[in-house]
Amino acid sequence: MNFLSLFVLLPLLMILALFVARNRKQILGIMVAGSTLLVILAAFLAFHYIAARNSGNTDPMLFTASLSWFKPLNIQYAVGVDGVSVVMLCLSSLIVFTGTFVSWKMVPLTKEFFLWYCLLSTGVFGFFISLDLFTLFLFYETALIPMYLLIGVWGSGRKEYSAMKLTLMLMGSSMILLVGILGIYFRSGATSMHISELAQRTMPVEQQYFFFTLTFFGFGVLGALFPFHTWSPDGHASAPTAVSMLHAGVLMKLGGYGSFRVAISLMPEAAEKLSPIFLILTAIGVVYGAFAAIRQTDLKYINAYSSVSHCNLVLFAILMLTQTALTGAVLQMLSHGMITALFFALIGMIYGRTHTRLITEMGGLMKIMPFLGVSFVIAGLSNIGVPGLSGFVAEMTIFVGAFENNDLLRRILTIATITSIVVGAVYILRTIGKFLQGPLQDPEHLKLDDARWHERLAIIMLIAGILYLGSFPTGVADIISDSFGSMLQVAK
Amino acid sequence: MSYFDHFMTMRSEVSLLAVILFLLLFDIIAGKKGEKYFQPVAILLFVAHTLLNLVPAAAGESFGGMYQYHPVMTIIKTMLNVATLIIFLQSKHLFDGNEMKNQRGEYYFLTLCTLLGMYLMISSGHFLLFFIGLETASIPLATLVAFSKHCKKSAEAGAKFILLSAFSSGILLFGISYLYGTTGSLYFAEVATKLTVNPLQIMAFIFFLSGIFFKVSFVPFHLWTADVYEGAPTNVTSYLSVVSKSSAAFVLMTLLFKLFASYLHEWQTLLFWIIIVTITVGNLFALRQQNTKRFLAFSSISQAGYIALGIISGSALGMATMIYYIFIYLFSNLAAFGVISSIESRTGKTDIPDYKGLYQTNPKLSFVMMLAMFSLAGIAPFAGFMSKFFIFSAAAQQGYYLLVIVAVVNTIISLYYYLRVVKAMFIDQNGQPLPALRTDIWNRASLIICTVAIIFVGLLGFILDMIEKQSFGI
Numbered sequence: 001m002n003f004l005s006l007f008v009l010l011p012l013l014m015i016l017a018l019f020v021a022r023n024r025k026q027i028l029g030i031m032v033a034g035s036t037l038l039v040i041l042a043a044f045l046a047f048h049y050i051a052a053r054n055s056g057n058t059d060p061m062l063f064t065a066s067l068s069w070f071k072p073l074n075i076q077y078a079v080g081v082d083g084v085s086v087v088m089l090c091l092s093s094l095i096v097f098t099g100t101f102v103s104w105k106m107v108p109l110t111k112e113f114f115l116w117y118c119l120l121s122t123g124v125f126g127f128f129i130s131l132d133l134f135t136l137f138l139f140y141e142t143a144l145i146p147m148y149l150l151i152g153v154w155g156s157g158r159k160e161y162s163a164m165k166l167t168l169m170l171m172g173s174s175m176i177l178l179v180g181i182l183g184i185y186f187r188s189g190a191t192s193m194h195i196s197e198l199a200q201r202t203m204p205v206e207q208q209y210f211f212f213t214l215t216f217f218g219f220g221v222l223g224a225l226f227p228f229h230t231w232s233p234d235g236h237a238s239a240p241t242a243v244s245m246l247h248a249g250v251l252m253k254l255g256g257y258g259s260f261r262v263a264i265s266l267m268p269e270a271a272e273k274l275s276p277i278f279l280i281l282t283a284i285g286v287v288y289g290a291f292a293a294i295r296q297t298d299l300k301y302i303n304a305y306s307s308v309s310h311c312n313l314v315l316f317a318i319l320m321l322t323q324t325a326l327t328g329a330v331l332q333m334l335s336h337g338m339i340t341a342l343f344f345a346l347i348g349m350i351y352g353r354t355h356t357r358l359i360t361e362m363g364g365l366m367k368i369m370p371f372l373g374v375s376f377v378i379a380g381l382s383n384i385g386v387p388g389l390s391g392f393v394a395e396m397t398i399f400v401g402a403f404e405n406n407d408l409l410r411r412i413l414t415i416a417t418i419t420s421i422v423v424g425a426v427y428i429l430r431t432i433g434k435f436l437q438g439p440l441q442d443p444e445h446l447k448l449d450d451a452r453w454h455e456r457l458a459i460i461m462l463i464a465g466i467l468y469l470g471s472f473p474t475g476v477a478d479i480i481s482d483s484f485g486s487m488l489q490v491a492k
Numbered sequence: 493m494s495y496f497d498h499f500m501t502m503r504s505e506v507s508l509l510a511v512i513l514f515l516l517l518f519d520i521i522a523g524k525k526g527e528k529y530f531q532p533v534a535i536l537l538f539v540a541h542t543l544l545n546l547v548p549a550a551a552g553e554s555f556g557g558m559y560q561y562h563p564v565m566t567i568i569k570t571m572l573n574v575a576t577l578i579i580f581l582q583s584k585h586l587f588d589g590n591e592m593k594n595q596r597g598e599y600y601f602l603t604l605c606t607l608l609g610m611y612l613m614i615s616s617g618h619f620l621l622f623f624i625g626l627e628t629a630s631i632p633l634a635t636l637v638a639f640s641k642h643c644k645k646s647a648e649a650g651a652k653f654i655l656l657s658a659f660s661s662g663i664l665l666f667g668i669s670y671l672y673g674t675t676g677s678l679y680f681a682e683v684a685t686k687l688t689v690n691p692l693q694i695m696a697f698i699f700f701l702s703g704i705f706f707k708v709s710f711v712p713f714h715l716w717t718a719d720v721y722e723g724a725p726t727n728v729t730s731y732l733s734v735v736s737k738s739s740a741a742f743v744l745m746t747l748l749f750k751l752f753a754s755y756l757h758e759w760q761t762l763l764f765w766i767i768i769v770t771i772t773v774g775n776l777f778a779l780r781q782q783n784t785k786r787f788l789a790f791s792s793i794s795q796a797g798y799i800a801l802g803i804i805s806g807s808a809l810g811m812a813t814m815i816y817y818i819f820i821y822l823f824s825n826l827a828a829f830g831v832i833s834s835i836e837s838r839t840g841k842t843d844i845p846d847y848k849g850l851y852q853t854n855p856k857l858s859f860v861m862m863l864a865m866f867s868l869a870g871i872a873p874f875a876g877f878m879s880k881f882f883i884f885s886a887a888a889q890q891g892y893y894l895l896v897i898v899a900v901v902n903t904i905i906s907l908y909y910y911l912r913v914v915k916a917m918f919i920d921q922n923g924q925p926l927p928a929l930r931t932d933i934w935n936r937a938s939l940i941i942c943t944v945a946i947i948f949v950g951l952l953g954f955i956l957d958m959i960e961k962q963s964f965g966i
Contacts, residue, residue, distance in 0.1 A: 068953070069953040070878075070882070070953045070956050070957070071953070071956075071957045071960070072809055072812055072813075072956055072957065072960040073809075073882065073885055073956075075953075123872075123873075134881065137881075138872050138873060138877065138878075139872075140872075141871065141872030141873075141877060142872040142873045144871075144872075145866065145871045145872075148911060148914075149914075149918060149919075152915060152918070152919040153918055153919055159919075160915065160919060163919075164908070164911065164915075167907070167911065168904060168907060168908060171903075171904050171907050172901075172904045175900040175901070175903055175904055176897075176900065178881065178884065178896075178900060179884075179888070179893060179896050179897055179900055182884060182885055182888035182893075182896065183888065183893065185885075186885075186888050186889050
C-alpha cells in the first residue's frame with residue numbers, strides 16, 4: 001500500500017482524534033494540523049507526479065497499488081492517479097484547508113461538525129484516488145450522507161427541507177449509478193472491477209446505450225445536470241459556509257470526474273452516439289443557470305445558480321470528447337472550484353456580520369469592509385472570465401475545444417453557451433454594484449468589522465490559487481491534457 | 493455408522509438440547525436462592541454452545557438421510573446463535589422489575605426451544621423432520637409473543653400469531669401431503685428427482701411455499717407482521733424479526749436450490765413478482781408509521797424482499813450474498829431494537845415523535861440508533877452499504893436488472909423514513925426530550941457489539957470470502 005492511501009487515512013485519523021478531543025482548542029488544533037498535512041501531501045504528490053512524468057514515465061496511471069478485497073466479486077482496493085486526479089486532489093485539499101479556517105467560530109456542537117466534515121473529506125479524497133469501481137462508488141456514497149446532517153443541524157433557512165431534498169435526489173442518482181456500475185461489470189465480461197481492466201473490454205453497443213445513460217445520469221445529477229439540478233440552489237443556500245464551499249467547490253466536481261472516468265472512458269461508443277441529447281441538456285443548463293441567477297436577490301442563491309451554470313459547462317465540455325475540451329473541463333473544475341469556494345466563504349463572512357443575505361438590504365459595504373469587498377470583486381471578475389484570472393483560462397479552453405467539432409449542432413450549442421458569459425457579467429456586476437457600492441442601506445452596518453486573521457488566510461489562499469491558474473496555466477494544463485491523450489487513445 | 497456417529501453429525505442440536513435441559517433443571521431446582529444466577533448462567537452456557545459449534549465440518553447425513561449436514565449450515569447456525577446471544581443480553585432487564593420476575597426460566601427455555609426447531613428445519617432432509625422443526629419453531633414463539641401477561645396488546649398479538657401460524661402450517665402440510673401422494677416419498681432427495689411439471693404438484697408447491705412465505709413475511713403473507721411486532725415484548729420482536737425471519741429465509745433458499753431445482757423457472761417467476769410487491773409494500777407502509785416497532789416491522793418486510801434478491805439468482809454468489817446480507821441485517825436490526833428496548837424499559841415510550849431531541853440527553857443511544865438506521869438504509873461506509881451492493885450484484889449477474897432498479901428506487905424511498913428517525917433525534921428541537929437514561933451493562937455490551945459490527949464488519953473482505961467458499965448454487 002503506498003502513500004496515496006494517506007489521503008484517506010489522514011481524515012480517518014482526524015475523526016478518531018476528534019472523538020477524544022475535549023475542548024475547542026484541541027478540536028481546532030486537530031483540524032488545522034490535519035488539513036495542513038493534507039495540503040502538504042497534495043503538494044508532495046503533485047511534485048512527484050510531475051517529476052515522474054518528466055523522467056519519461058508514460059503509464060496511464062501512476063503510483064498504483066491494489067489489494068484484493070472481496071474475492072467473490074473480484075473487488076479490489078485499488079488506488080492510482082493520473083494528471084486529472086492529482087489536480088483534483090490538490091483542489092480538494094485546498095478547499096478542505098480553507099473551509100476549516102472559515103468555520104473557525106462554528107457553534108454549537110463544534111466537534112460533531114468537524115467529525116462529519118472529515119468524513120465528507122474522506123469520501124472526496126478516496127474517490128479521486130480509487131481505480132476500482134466498487135471502491136470509487138463506496139467513497140462517492142461516503143461523501144453523500146454527511147451532507148444531510150451538516151445541512152440539517154448547522155444550516156440556516158429551510159434547512160430540513162433542503163437537506164432532505166438534497167440527500168434524496170443525490171442518493172437517487174447514485175442508486176441509478178449503482179445499476180449502471182453493475183451493468184458495466186457484468187455485461188462487459190470483465191474479471192475484475194478495476195477500471196484499467198474494464199477499459200480494455202467492450203460491452204455490446206446496444207447494451208452500452210442503456211448503461212451509459214444510467215451511469216452518466218448518476219454522475220450528472222451531482223454535477224447539476226439540467227433538469228435535475230434542483231437540489232443545488234436550496235442545498236447550497238441552506239448549508240453552513242464551509243459545507244457549501246466543499247460541496248460546490250469539490251463535490252459537484254465528483255460528478256464531472258466520474259462521468260469521464262467511468263461513463264465515457266468505459267463506454268465510448270455510446271458516449272459518442274448519445275452525446276447530442278446530453279449536450280442539449282447541459283447547454284440549456286448553462287444558459288438557464290445564468291439567467292436564473294439574474295433574478296435572485298439572495299447572495300447564496302445567486303452563487304448557487306451560477307454554480308449550476310458553470311457545472312453544466314463542465315459536463316458540456318466533457319461531452320465534446322476532444323482533448324482540448326476535456327482539458328478545459330478539468331481546468332474549469334479546478335478554477336470554478338476555487339472561485340465558488342471563495343464566493344461562499346465571502347458570503348458566509350458577510351452574512352455573519354450583517355445577518356442578511358439579501359442584496360436589497362445591503363449597500364456601500366466596500367468602504368466599511370474593504371478587504372472583503374475587494375476579494376468579492378476579484379471573485380466576481382474571475383467568475384465572469386476576466387483574463388489574468390482562472391475563469392478566463394478555463395472557459396477559453398472549453399470553447400476552443402468545443403468549436404473543434406465540425407458538426408452544426410455542437411457549434412450552435414457552443415455559441416449558445418458563450419452567451420452565458422455576458423449574462424454572467426450582468427448578474428455579477430449588478431450584485432457587486434448593489435451591495436458593495438451604492439448608498440448605505442442600514443446604518444447598523446457602519447459598525448461592522450473587516451475580515452479577521454483566519455478569514456484573511458482562507459481568502460488569500462484561494463485568491464492565490466485563482467491568480468496562479470489564471471496567470472501560469474501551462475503547467476497545470478499540460479498535466480491534464482497528457483492524461484486525456486492516453487485516455488482517448490485507449491477509447492479509440 | 494454407529495448411533496454415536498449419527499448423533500455426532502447433529503452436534504449443534506445435541507449441545508443446544510443439553511443447554512436447554514440444564515437450564516430447565518436449574519430453574520426448577522435452584523429455586524429462590526439461584527434466581528439471580530440464572531440469567532448469567534444461561535448466557536454463559538449459550539456462549540459455550542456457540543463456541544463449540546463454530547467450526548464447519550465435512551458434509552454428511554444421518555438417520556437414513558433425514559438429517560442433512562452441509563458446512564454452510566454451520567455458518568447460518570452460528571449467525572442465529574450470535575443473534576440470540578445479543579437478544580439474551582438485551583433481555584436481561586425484562587426480569588429485573590416486578591412484572592415478569594417469575595417468568596425467567598420459561599423465557600430462556602422457550603426461546604432456546606424455538607432455536608432448536610429452527611436448527612432442525614435448516615438441517616432437515618425429510619418432510620417430517622422439517623415440519624417438526626417448523627412447528628417447534630412457531631408454537632413456543634407464540635407463547636413468547638404473548639409473554640407480557642398483563643398487557644392486552646401482547647395477548648392480542650399472541651392470538652393473531654398462533655392462529656395465522658397454525659393456518660399457514662396447515663396449508664403447508666396440505667402441500668406436503670400432495671407432494672407425498674404424487675411422488676411416494678417424503679425424503680427430499682427422492683422427491684426432487686420425481687418432480688415433474690404437473691398441475692397437482694405445482695399446486696402442492698405453491699401451498700408449501702405459502703407456509704414458508706408466512707414466516708419470512710413476504711407480501712401478501714405479511715399482514716400479521718405489524719400487529720405481532722407491535723404487541724410482543726420488544727426483545728421477542730427482535731427475535732422474530734431477526735432469528736425467525738433469517739432462518740426461514742435460509743430454509744427457503746436451501747429448499748428451492750435443492751428440493752425444487754427442477755422448478756427453477758417457475759419459482760424464479762414467482763419470486764420476481766413477490767420481490768417487487770414485498771419491497772414496495774413494505775416501504776410504502778413504513779412511510780406512515782409513528783410507532784417504532786411497527787415501523788421496524790414494515791422495514792423488516794422490505795428487508796425480506798431484498799434478501800429474496802439473493803435467492804432468486806439461484807447461484808452460489810446469490811447464496812453467499814444473501815447470508816452476508818442476513819449477517820449485517822442482524823446487527824443493524826438488533827442495534828435498533830436494543831435502543832428501543834432500552835428507552836421503552838425506562839420510559840415506556842415507543843413513538844418516533846417521542847424521540848425528538850434525543851441527542852441532547854442521550855448522545856450515545858442516539859448515535860447507535862443513527863448507525864442502525866444508516867446501515868439498514870444502505871449508506872456508505874457502514875456495513876449495510878456493502879451488503880446491499882453485493883446482493884444487488886448477485887441479482888444483476890443473472891440479468892434481473894429490472895428487479896435491481898425496483899430495489900434501488902425503493903432504497904431511496906426507505907432512506908426518507910430512516911432519515912426521519914435520525915432527523916427526530918438530531919435535528920428537531922424538543923422542549924422536553926426524554927430524560928438521560930442509564931442502559932444496563934448487558935444491553936450496553938450488546939449495543940457495543942452491534943456498533944462495532946456495523947462500522948467494521950463491512951470493511952472485512954474475508955467474511956464474504958469465507959461464506960462464499962461454502963456456498964452452493966443450482
